[in-house]
Amino acid sequence: MKPGPLKARGPRPRIIARVPGLSYGDLDQHLGYVLRRAQLAAFEVFQRSTAGVDITPPRYTALTIVGANPGMSQSSLGAALGTARSGAMMLTDWLEARGLAERRRLNGDARAWGLHLTARGKALLARIRRRVLVDNAAFAARLAPSELVTLKKLLEKLTG
Amino acid sequence: MKPGPLKARGPRPRIIARVPGLSYGDLDQHLGYVLRRAQLAAFEVFQRSTAGVDITPPRYTALTIVGANPGMSQSSLGAALGTARSGAMMLTDWLEARGLAERRRLNGDARAWGLHLTARGKALLARIRRRVLVDNAAFAARLAPSELVTLKKLLEKLTG
């Protein structure tokens, strides 16, 4: 991806600010705490990138995964998102109601639907994706490029 | 009026396992996505460490911070946790109902309460803390010690 103007839109993300003069004990020794703070910061960056577009991380993830796997089932989507089938169902309803995705009957299985992005869904994803990745890069620019590579590698090693 | 029992059961931990044979598109290029996966993994470890003890990360954080700052106000706690005052209020109610913390009048300000851990609160925190940190270390053991140091350093640099 082209680096481009790495200027984040809007003010800096409002990370959960540390309260001055307050002790946080040994929380920084807790990897989960540090991870959560970082994830919240990334979440705020995402929200800024998608301001005005009624999207959320799960919806964005669903768009991406359905786009990468045309014809996949709702159950499969739910598994990929780590949510119950009912969650994948609501997500799919939402996408379909906005004309971003559609259910098509599978010829092999009369129970399941095959999920597909519509042209509008693909267009929206492409448009949002660019903004998200650009702002993402701006956010990550607090680290040197090599540091970012290291960070992602360590996180993936940790997650397994 | 105090908010009753406040049920014990939390939601099932969302273990996001990768679905075999499914493409995840470019999600791994999204720092927020990778961070969220790692944070969920850490959350699951936390749940395992505190099984049987009706605790959550916010409650654990509140215990730690109140313990490190005796006499702090509820507003200050809310700010530290990044939640509204009403959130800090419910949290304090919960701690007080379990005899883990108590409100004491401040002599300087008749509006605010000063928060303090009780002996029971300190004991519970110490007991849980040991388990959490041990399991935390086991979780982080997927990384070499030097890698863990690097990871924390990069995360803190990212969060600012």
Added chain:
DNA sequence: GCGTATTGTTATATAGCATTACAATCAGAG
């Protein structure tokens, strides 16, 4: 003293899930 800001509190609303139950369909044993 007076207007404004802060603190705790309460009530209310909402989003995002899980849980459960159910009908239709599939898969496999025999």
Added chain:
DNA sequence: CTCTGATTGTAATGCTATATAACAATACGC
């Protein structure tokens, strides 16, 4: 083939965490 159990989508329900708004009491600045 039939029977049994598993899977898929769906609908109904409930719960948890959080935000929001309103309010009284108190503090603070001019």
